[in-house]
Amino acid sequence: MVNIGVVGCGYWGPNLLRNFHELDGVRVVGCADLQKERLEVIKKKYPFLEVTRDFRDIVSSPSIDAVAIATPISTHYALAREALLNGKSVLIEKPMTASFREGEELIALAEKKNKILMVDHTFVYTSAVRKIKEIIDRGELGKVFYCDSVRVNLGLFQHDVNVIWDLAPHDLSILDFLLGKMPVEVSAVGACHVGNQIENIAYLHLNFDAQLTAHIHVNWLAPVKIRMMLIGGSKKMVVYNDMEPSEKVKIYDKGVTFISDEKEIYNALVGYRRGDMYAPNLEQVEALHNLCSHFVDCIKSGEKPITDGEAGLRVVKVLEACQKSLENKGKMEEIK
Amino acid sequence: MVNIGVVGCGYWGPNLLRNFHELDGVRVVGCADLQKERLEVIKKKYPFLEVTRDFRDIVSSPSIDAVAIATPISTHYALAREALLNGKSVLIEKPMTASFREGEELIALAEKKNKILMVDHTFVYTSAVRKIKEIIDRGELGKVFYCDSVRVNLGLFQHDVNVIWDLAPHDLSILDFLLGKMPVEVSAVGACHVGNQIENIAYLHLNFDAQLTAHIHVNWLAPVKIRMMLIGGSKKMVVYNDMEPSEKVKIYDKGVTFISDEKEIYNALVGYRRGDMYAPNLEQVEALHNLCSHFVDCIKSGEKPITDGEAGLRVVKVLEACQKSLENKGKMEEIK
């Protein structure tokens, strides 16, 4: 039996709580939040849970093995550190920390304490993203040329971080998982429209090498919800539309072939290939179920999670560089 | 009766020809193209037309009043200049010219010759864009915050210009028409994937002022055709999806209101408004019909076209700045 405590019962915490609660071999022992009203809602749903306004009741409880942290980003480091110091395994909401330095420290601490440090990069645990990973890894797309991601809707405006730190971790963690490499330079531009000095729309551009780029549009002030990624490859191309009820992933046997014949320079330089499209069947499982289950498995086996502290740190590193670029009007920032 | 000649019978020229042919009070006299096969296709459809491989037969023909130019961009200037010098009114495919300097010259020449110079910014003549213009002008959106345009599909790769010069003129001309002002700085990034040193994917960012930005994604190597523009305003927001058979324009009564109460800093900073959506009925007319008809009207009346040389020149100015930024890895370029 793995005993879990949850810190933070705002928007996301209750989802973690529910998923842990429904797992076999897991007991959710208690949860903490600063707001009394939230605890009352939890208590109504789970009358057997211990609830507390003091996170220390969770992170230092001897009856708890692991802590899930779903609080504002600025508090991730302090809460995770405290939990690790108390010998708990830790699952942290994305992004892992507010800075690269904080992330490095947590990784070192987890290693020293020999505890699991995992980041909640939820989308990595979806059937859709896993299927795309499989397709890329078996070479079906050929060389990947670009990824273009749009993640926009109305709200939820955050008070402490801009839209990049709020939404882009989803895209960056998907790209990290799919491509398996870091960009060498990034740029970001954005704007804020609702008076709080926090950007609500932003565009990120990532260069991996001369031929591989990624682009991300994140936006809290859009009239419709769009969650769409285009992936162009030399052989095939993917449309990943997360808003589709089924058929989220479509693989197109489409592309161009370049004919480098000097004499042909004004005709037929480019040949088009338009073949069939297919949409692989995707298992209907809640990603968070997979994620929570994986966290518990890692605690039991001692194995590294797929989205471990290092994965979390890579995302934070790119976020920091984007933030710097944003403050410099989109100037390219190297990632060292 | 206005007598028209068409130069260039590739992809777009035949559309211009057909629309002029169907107008009352207009006679298409002849057309020119370098390729014999194209002329044969035209001759089969319009056996009464004069066809020629020498554009001079058109631009200097005494029986022709106006010339429509639908040739590669690099030839626009020379052809339009010749036509104007011969006293013809001129309609040029977008973008007007390959450089700002060329555009300026044509404008001066048209003025001197007292002839109409019009640019084929087709989308400005669609019911959809006109409806959006109407909605913006009557203040329905409030202050416009951003425009985000995606214009991607597979092909048609051009041999002489990159995807910015090929596709972005559509978006830039729509923005020029809708917003009625020039950006103060722009940046562009892109990549080429098919070996011909010509960018096939690019992202443009335009800053108008601190609160108004525009972003454009143009792409010849996408698996699906997307033609979508989001327009965010302080009061309402628009989704313009040109791929919809009807309901191309949707206006959302959605938005956020910012509460600047210091004490409320952690709650309810932002209020959301989610009202009805409506899709105005759009007249079902081919944009090119409107455009050709407007060109003929201007020839008859001597009035300035909506998309006159100045409009064409503004688009070229932004394209040139984007090209420069592209060559400098996305460095912001001022528009003076």
Add this chain to the structure above:
Amino acid sequence: MVNIGVVGCGYWGPNLLRNFHELDGVRVVGCADLQKERLEVIKKKYPFLEVTRDFRDIVSSPSIDAVAIATPISTHYALAREALLNGKSVLIEKPMTASFREGEELIALAEKKNKILMVDHTFVYTSAVRKIKEIIDRGELGKVFYCDSVRVNLGLFQHDVNVIWDLAPHDLSILDFLLGKMPVEVSAVGACHVGNQIENIAYLHLNFDAQLTAHIHVNWLAPVKIRMMLIGGSKKMVVYNDMEPSEKVKIYDKGVTFISDEKEIYNALVGYRRGDMYAPNLEQVEALHNLCSHFVDCIKSGEKPITDGEAGLRVVKVLEACQKSLENKGKMEEIK
């Protein structure tokens, strides 16, 4: 505090249980199911619940005020009867009973016992259906001409009833609520394809009067999930697409006007009107939450539920007539 017991923990029962559990002023006391495995799942989620394989523990428990029945249709009557006899209020899954006679008895019994008898016509409690009702009632559609409903997907095949008794209650209860009247005659055709003598596809046709008809396509063997209703009126028309994440209801200002001029008999007999479309904002509430809340309110106040026994009986009456028509190859059956 209203104390609730749930009988039947298959597909739908757990949804009722969850919604009752989350209501204030309600306590779910226990639940019954014949299958041990299902009870174990419930016990895992709600460790504080009493679970039992004997429904009598629920329907006769002195600590229970009301019973929700979510079992196979053939058992509805016996279970509801037992509960009413024990002085419990009753909520029954659709369709209320397997026959008109059974339904009549339950209504009489509930009246005699002065208890609430309510039927789970879920869709009547959706924001979408309520909005459409509002629109019809204020005359916005003019005279309603037809309703066409398509409710198809793959599965869930039932073992004891055909697709009409399984899916059509949704459509019939929506029509009952929207139109407020009974059809005067109905017909039904269907077919079974998977060997169990139970129709998996069927079409129902309902005549209300010479000008108002309804048609329903229900199908367990369709490749895609469609939940769409068209409602044609003399002034406006509605598309209700339940698969849309938002914008489920669209109202079209479209129609025709008939010109009865004898002289015009070959031209312009019909004039078309194509105006704007709008999609009213719909409150985002789970229908089952509204339904459970309404049931509890009725228990407290003694008021008749919107979907009371009479509403349930009307649906059963139409189902019986459709079944008879189905067995007579689609012969029209009068509804007396």
Add this chain to the structure above:
Amino acid sequence: MVNIGVVGCGYWGPNLLRNFHELDGVRVVGCADLQKERLEVIKKKYPFLEVTRDFRDIVSSPSIDAVAIATPISTHYALAREALLNGKSVLIEKPMTASFREGEELIALAEKKNKILMVDHTFVYTSAVRKIKEIIDRGELGKVFYCDSVRVNLGLFQHDVNVIWDLAPHDLSILDFLLGKMPVEVSAVGACHVGNQIENIAYLHLNFDAQLTAHIHVNWLAPVKIRMMLIGGSKKMVVYNDMEPSEKVKIYDKGVTFISDEKEIYNALVGYRRGDMYAPNLEQVEALHNLCSHFVDCIKSGEKPITDGEAGLRVVKVLEACQKSLENKGKMEEIK
């Protein structure tokens, strides 16, 4: 060179004219229509055409080899008869004739005169329908269980025939082509809402055998345009959505398997299979181009057209039976 004359220049005639005109080896000689205004429009587009208000100028012209008839249904027989008697091959708009008897006569006459008689069942010449035919013929769907077709939109109301005779020929000709057999009985219900005693909405039901049925919803008074056919098979299922710009045909590897184990009667009676979906690439050709080209080929070779008089007659036979059923409130009509 095949010389063609067109009779009828309303909605569809000009499309036939344009397609014949663009074919190699074909010359459109002239066209006839009762309305002067229509002839003027034709003359403007095709100044080299002979136009006439007297159809006899076409059907008896010695310089014409074949006649395309696109006039109201009631006139098909007389016009086609006249043309055949004058030794012309004939292409007739769907439905071929207003009655079975008329159709039989035309077939006999065409045979006697040794001329081509072809019916314009346009959809049979689309890439989509041909691809589905190919898929069915190679057994990919297994046994076909049902076809469900929806063909609805606003307009065009006809003055002389109801919506069944206007729209259902499309569906009936598609079914005739795909299934290669006749229904054994049919029924039809409908209603008229705009005062002219002509049904504007109708539902057709066709039984082929105990396991194969087809259903058709045709409607002139719908707020949106839907052109969708579901085809259920024992192995796979098809969605044919003609409104999709691409991906019109989707094949779903979905279905159920029936387990006839007596002991399992309450569980797992039905197993579900949910595999991948694919959308075959479809050639982008105008169906009417294929059709016109096929007509000309048949004239040259003397071969029977795919949609010959017999195909046209089968459709008329079903229409007549549906009309009879419609007048008998949906009573099943045998097709002998």
